[in-house]
Amino acid sequence: MMTDRRTSPYGFRVEAESEAVPEARRKILALVRGWDVTLPDDTLGDLELLSTELITNAVRHTDSSCAVVVRWTGVRVRVEVTDVSPARPQRCHGALEAEGGRGLVLVESLATAWGSAPDPAGKTVWFELGPSDGTPPPWSTPGKWTITTDSGSATSGYLPAWAEDDPTEAHVPLDQLPERLAGINHRNFFEGPMLPLTAPDVWEGVEEDAVFEGSIDCNPYDPDPGLRVPVVNLQVCVGRWILGLDPQRVAEVAAKLRTHADFLDEKVRPALIAAREDWAAHPA
Structure with a gap:
């Protein structure tokens, strides 16, 4: 049965059960077929495969349910999978590591576009299928x-x-x-540089994660008038944010980061080199 594309976006939850993933895959495929969008059969096959991989990764590596959203961008089909883990997939040495290995390599090779973004629940991994003119369409x-x-x-x-x-x-x-x-909430995420992070009171070892990533946000019905216009929210690192930045305050943060970068490069780095040389010259 044909469904109206106005059902886009369509969201549903997938439980962490063995039979839930095939059911979710069939639901996505039936929904998109019902929209009567102009996607060839091989692209629909890719939709089925990539949806399976992302949902399987989400439930397998968190042992928890995940949320799936399917939308029509006007040009492409977009599938978003949100799970409770904040760990995002990362490219490494030309391949993709972290959750799912093979599945994420498939996503990169078959999807027209794909990516991930932090989410209050954990993270969202998404992919799009459809025509490509070299620039992804708006979401x-x-x-x-x-x-x-x-x-x-x-x-x-x-x-x-x-x-x-x-x-x-x-x-x-x-x-x-x-x-x-x-x-x-009108929102657009942007990424930050990856740095080795550790939190001795929370976890052992070092984990690569993004710092100073965030989003442009606008909440037109927020009780705070200052949040009814676009602001920038910066996550300093995992779980640490600088919120509600207007353009002037974004500039202030950028200036402080540039100043700190210069301080690290011009003061801290030479001091470290001198300290290491001094240490080497005076063995214990």
Whole structure:
């Protein structure tokens, strides 16, 4: 049966059970076929394979359920899988390591585009399938979002071109409209440099993770007027954020980072070299 593409985005939860992954794969394929999008059969086969790999990785490596969102960008099919682990897949020596190994190599080789982003629940790994002109399409259609209630009333707002999600929804119970509006978050993630991190009181050893990654966020119905316009939220490192930055404060943080980078390079590094040379000259 054909389904309306306005069901995009479509989300559901996948439990950490052996039969859940095949069921999720079939659900995704049936949904996309119902949208009647112009994807050839081999691309639909890739959709089935890559969906299986991402969902399997999510439940196998966390032993927990995961959330799946399927959306039509207007050009491509996009599948997002969110699990409870903050550890994101990383490229290493031309291959992909961390969770899933082979599965993530498949994702990189078959997907038109793919990536990962931090999420309050853990992380989201996503892929897109469809035509490629060398630049990925926006994650949502710029212009306007509309939430329609079951009573027929509609609330609309501006949807920025950079937003990763379209909050458009239909048949929302009227008494749930305030909750839906409060939850609207226009967001665009950006990555930070990978550095070796350790937290002696939390885990042993060293883990490579991103620092100063974050997102541009706008919450048009937030009680704080300062968050109703786009701000930058910076995660200093895992679980540590600098929140609500306006353009001036972004510039201030950037200036401090540049100053600190210069301090590390011009002061700390020479001092370290001198200390190491001094240490070598005076063995214990």
